[in-house]
Amino acid sequence: MAKNRVVQRKSKKKKDKPFISFNLGMFIFLFLFSFAACFVLYMVAANLNSSFFADEFGTSELVTEDTTDESEPASDSEVSEVEIGTAPDGLTNPVPQSAAMDASYLEDCCLITDSTLLEMADFGSFKKENIFGSSELTTANCTTTKVDSNFGNATVYDIIKNKKPNTVYIMLGNDLGTSTTDGMIASYTTLVNNLHGSLPTLDIYVMQIPPVIYDSDVKSNEKVNDFNNRLLAMCNTIGVHCIDTNTALKNESGALKEEYWSYDTLALSKEAYEAVCGYILTHTA
Numbered sequence: 314m315a316k317n318r319v320v321q322r323k324s325k326k327k328k329d330k331p332f333i334s335f336n337l338g339m340f341i342f343l344f345l346f347s348f349a350a351c352f353v354l355y356m357v358a359a360n361l362n363s364s365f366f367a368d369e370f371g372t373s374e375l376v377t378e379d380t381t382d383e384s385e386p387a388s389d390s391e392v393s394e395v396e397i398g399t400a401p402d403g404l405t406n407p408v409p410q411s412a413a414m415d416a417s418y419l420e421d422c423c424l425i426t427d428s429t430l431l432e433m434a435d436f437g438s439f440k441k442e443n444i445f446g447s448s449e450l451t452t453a454n455c456t457t458t459k460v461d462s463n464f465g466n467a468t469v470y471d472i473i474k475n476k477k478p479n480t481v482y483i484m485l486g487n488d489l490g491t492s493t494t495d496g497m498i499a500s501y502t503t504l505v506n507n508l509h510g511s512l513p514t515l516d517i518y519v520m521q522i523p524p525v526i527y528d529s530d531v532k533s534n535e536k537v538n539d540f541n542n543r544l545l546a547m548c549n550t551i552g553v554h555c556i557d558t559n560t561a562l563k564n565e566s567g568a569l570k571e572e573y574w575s576y577d578t579l580a581l582s583k584e585a586y587e588a589v590c591g592y593i594l595t596h597t598a
Contacts, residue, residue, distance in 0.1 A: 400549040407545065407557035414594045422480045425469045427451055427487040429522065429581065436586030445469050451488035452497040455504050470504060474511050481508070481515060482593065486522035489540055490531035498543050505551055517553040519544055523562045523581065526569040534567050554598050561592035
């Protein structure tokens with residue numbers, strides 16, 4: 314009787330294998346790649362946001378040095394809370410009367426002005442190339458408006474910083490009544506602060522603005538006096554000179570003297586320019 318044979322056939326089908334096999338090297342690579350990507354994103358966020366670390370860790374003690382020329386304007390409260398007459402030691406404001414300087418003193422001085430004293434080269438002893446200003450320059454825009462000079466078209470701050478004179482006089486304020494007083498003082502403070510910080514040896518004289526000949530709804534002598542008082546407070550805070558050119562031009566009632574006004578040009582007269590120069594020469598620190 315024949316024996317039944319049992320025939321086992323090997324299946325040609327391969328055993329199923331996992332679609333992805335575990336690879337330790339690949340796992341480490343992915344971990345390091347993810348860590349590096351997160352670190353890069355973290356550093357980018359920190360550089361784009363100057364307060365990132367304060368927000369992240371709850372601290373505001375990280376201090377960075379401001380390297381820009383334009384500093385932030387002082388707040389209105391900082392300007393208005395300063396008491397008049399609190400000048401630093403060794404500084405007296407307004408500048409008291411002194412022995413008269415020779416007229417040649419003004420030839421080496423620079424002048425920053427709006428439309429108020431633009432004709433100083435014609436009526437005074439300042440040299441034309443040392444007068445920087447325009448009718449477009451105002452107190453409110455004095456940190457941004459550019460004017461023509463031997464140094465090209467630039468802001469008055471950049472011009473003075475490049476020229477490096479020994480003395481600069483500043484008269485700004487013709488926009489009183491059309492610009493806000495707070496905004497004017499804030500911009501003025503920024504300009505003087507920047508000049509004083511960049512050129513520590515520069516003698517800065519802030520000139521008080523002249524009175525008006527007649528009060529109007531736009532500008533009155535009460536507004537002029539208030540603005541001049543705030544200029545005095547600003548100078549005392551920063552530590553620069555303030556010269557009372559307002560008093561040099563006013564009459565007994567506190568208005569501009571008739572002879573100091575030109576009805577033809579509706580601006581200061583030649584006699585007013587001469588009076589300003591004379592006052593400067595007898596009020597130096």
